[in-house]
Amino acid sequence: MVVYASPGHPDSLVKFQSRYQHYIGGEWVAPVKGQYFENPTPITGKVFCEVARGTAEDIDAALDAAHAAAPAWGRTSPAERAVILNNIADRMEQNLEVLAVAETWDNGKAVRETLNADIPLAIDHFRYFAGAIRAQEGGLSQINEDMVAYHFHEPLGVVGQIIPWNFPILMATWKLAPALAAGNAVVLKPAEQTPASILVLAGLIGDLLPPGVLNIVNGFGAEAGAPLAKSPRIRKIAFTGETTTGRLIMQYASENIIPVTLELGGKSPNIFFEDVMAKDDAYFDKAKEGFTMFALNQGEVCTCPSRGLLQASIADDFLDAVVERTERITRGNPLDTNTMIGAQASNDQFEKIKSYLDIGRQEGAQVLTGGEPDDRGGEFSGGFYIKPTIFRGDNSMRIFQEEIFGPVVSVTTFTDFDDAIRIANDTLYGLGAGVWSRDGNTAYRAGRAIQAGRVWVNNYHAYPAHAAFGGYKSSGIGRENHLMMLDHYQQTKNLLVSY
Numbered sequence: 001m002v003v004y005a006s007p008g009h010p011d012s013l014v015k016f017q018s019r020y021q022h023y024i025g026g027e028w029v030a031p032v033k034g035q036y037f038e039n040p041t042p043i044t045g046k047v048f049c050e051v052a053r054g055t056a057e058d059i060d061a062a063l064d065a066a067h068a069a070a071p072a073w074g075r076t077s078p079a080e081r082a083v084i085l086n087n088i089a090d091r092m093e094q095n096l097e098v099l100a101v102a103e104t105w106d107n108g109k110a111v112r113e114t115l116n117a118d119i120p121l122a123i124d125h126f127r128y129f130a131g132a133i134r135a136q137e138g139g140l141s142q143i144n145e146d147m148v149a150y151h152f153h154e155p156l157g158v159v160g161q162i163i164p165w166n167f168p169i170l171m172a173t174w175k176l177a178p179a180l181a182a183g184n185a186v187v188l189k190p191a192e193q194t195p196a197s198i199l200v201l202a203g204l205i206g207d208l209l210p211p212g213v214l215n216i217v218n219g220f221g222a223e224a225g226a227p228l229a230k231s232p233r234i235r236k237i238a239f240t241g242e243t244t245t246g247r248l249i250m251q252y253a254s255e256n257i258i259p260v261t262l263e264l265g266g267k268s269p270n271i272f273f274e275d276v277m278a279k280d281d282a283y284f285d286k287a288k289e290g291f292t293m294f295a296l297n298q299g300e301v302c303t304c305p306s307r308g309l310l311q312a313s314i315a316d317d318f319l320d321a322v323v324e325r326t327e328r329i330t331r332g333n334p335l336d337t338n339t340m341i342g343a344q345a346s347n348d349q350f351e352k353i354k355s356y357l358d359i360g361r362q363e364g365a366q367v368l369t370g371g372e373p374d375d376r377g378g379e380f381s382g383g384f385y386i387k388p389t390i391f392r393g394d395n396s397m398r399i400f401q402e403e404i405f406g407p408v409v410s411v412t413t414f415t416d417f418d419d420a421i422r423i424a425n426d427t428l429y430g431l432g433a434g435v436w437s438r439d440g441n442t443a444y445r446a447g448r449a450i451q452a453g454r455v456w457v458n459n460y461h462a463y464p465a466h467a468a469f470g471g472y473k474s475s476g477i478g479r480e481n482h483l484m485m486l487d488h489y490q491q492t493k494n495l496l497v498s499y
């Protein structure tokens with residue numbers, strides 16, 4: 001067990017700057033309008049730094065730097081870019097604990113997660129796309145005796161990326177690694193709730209890239225995000241966030257006829273067929289762990305298994321078992337590696353979740369455990385903590401249909417296979433799902449029948465770099481990760497040559 005010192009303490013591994021500027025053209029650049037906003041840590045609720053409040057003028061400056069850098073960067077060979085991406089991964093690995101503590105302090109999540117999952121996964125994304133870009137081949141095909149077709153992969157040029165606050169470094173990496181591997185220059189806008197850890201990352205890896213290839217402009221959605229997404233100077237906008245914001249991003253992109261990648265919200269079903277309880281064994285333990293994944297990352301995961309679907313014949317016994325397991329989720333100092341659940345990322349999010357706890361009760365749902373904020377005492381009293389909560393109710397309730405984005409699962413029952421699939425698909429969203437059955441046939445058929453881009457079968461919440469991820473229905477457009485991601489950051493040039 002390790003308890004990391006809080007930033008601000010002399011023993012802390014992380015020395016945050018008290019004031020952060022934008023990262024543009026390889027330098028720290030003051031905001032044109034000279035404004036900054038305060039950034040609190042959700043762990044104590046106290047402000048620990050202030051951050052440049054970007055506007056259209058700052059976005060323009062970042063686009064100038066990106067356009068200056070893009071042509072030369074786009075001409076580098078895949079092998080050269082692969083070396084740089086691997087160097088970034090190495091630098092991150094050397095600073096794993098620094099990044100993990102920075103991410104925990106900025107976002108509130110448990111250091112156990114940032115240390116063992118978020119940052120190692122982010123590192124792996126750089127390594128994966130370093131390999132992927134070298135393996136990618138162009139094509140030459142003979143059309144007839146006198147004609148050949150060459151196909152070249154070309155970068156798009158300058159791309160815009162906008163990310164949310166739930167996995168700041170990982171979400172940045174999901175977007176940066178393929179974009180940079182493909183030879184694009186990037187302007188990235190982090191979420192205003194979690195700007196600091198990405199700036200720590202920029203400070204660590206910035207010198208490994210040519211100036212202007214990576215630019216980070218902080219600020220609020222309407223002030224900095226919208227001018228970026230609306231700019232005629234980007235060739236693509238990649239966005240992760242709420243479905244309502246995604247609609248706006250599509251409208252902006254349509255003005256300039258540029259492609260979008262949209263990774264949006266979810267209300268993912270986690271389905272447990274009756275055979276999960278056939279024996280009290282390792283498989284059943286795994287299924288219980290799979291159920292408690294609703295509390296992973298404080299439930300602030302787009303694929304949070306926020307709807308538990310239990311076959312009616314096992315529902316009562318299964319719920320007894322998972323309530324007991326949920327109550328053993330350790331809650332303490334997020335910088336203690338024993339702690340499993342940290343703080344919600346912002347006060348707004350904390351208030352939103354509390355309002356859904358009220359809504360669930362008003363709708364008549366039964367609270368099986370949790371259902372209230374979690375005062376952790378001492379210096380953590382000002383932090384934003386919620387107890388993992390299990391509701392039992394009906395799929396028509398708002399707590400089953402709306403994204404709460406907290407450690408809250410709403411459980412209902414189904415009678416048979418068809419009923420399970422009907423309830424699972426009775427949602428606007430289609431991002432993730434879980435299926436648990438010892439019977440391969442049932443699991444396979446359910447996996448195919450659920451309308452979601454990612455279905456975990458007998459596991460939940462693995463995110464390997466080489467598995468395609470993205471949404472059906474209102475959960476988004478396009479995919480991230482996997483080799484196919486390179487296509488989203490490249491265009492194909494065809495040369496049809498006659499001899």
Ligand code: NAD
Pocket residue numbers: 162163164165166189190191192219220221222224225226229240241242243245246248262263264265266301302303403405431471475476
């Ligand atoms: P959000 O849409 O409010 O904000 C996301 C980002 O968009 C932020 O950087 C914000 O500043 C920016 N933004 C807001 N308004 C904008 C505008 N008009 N123009 C341009 N940019 C704008 O979302 P959030 O609350 O930060 O994130 C939570 C949401 O993200 C949830 O719905 C969650 O499901 C979703 N999410 C999806 C995935 C996925 O891969 N599908 C992953 C993580 C989070």
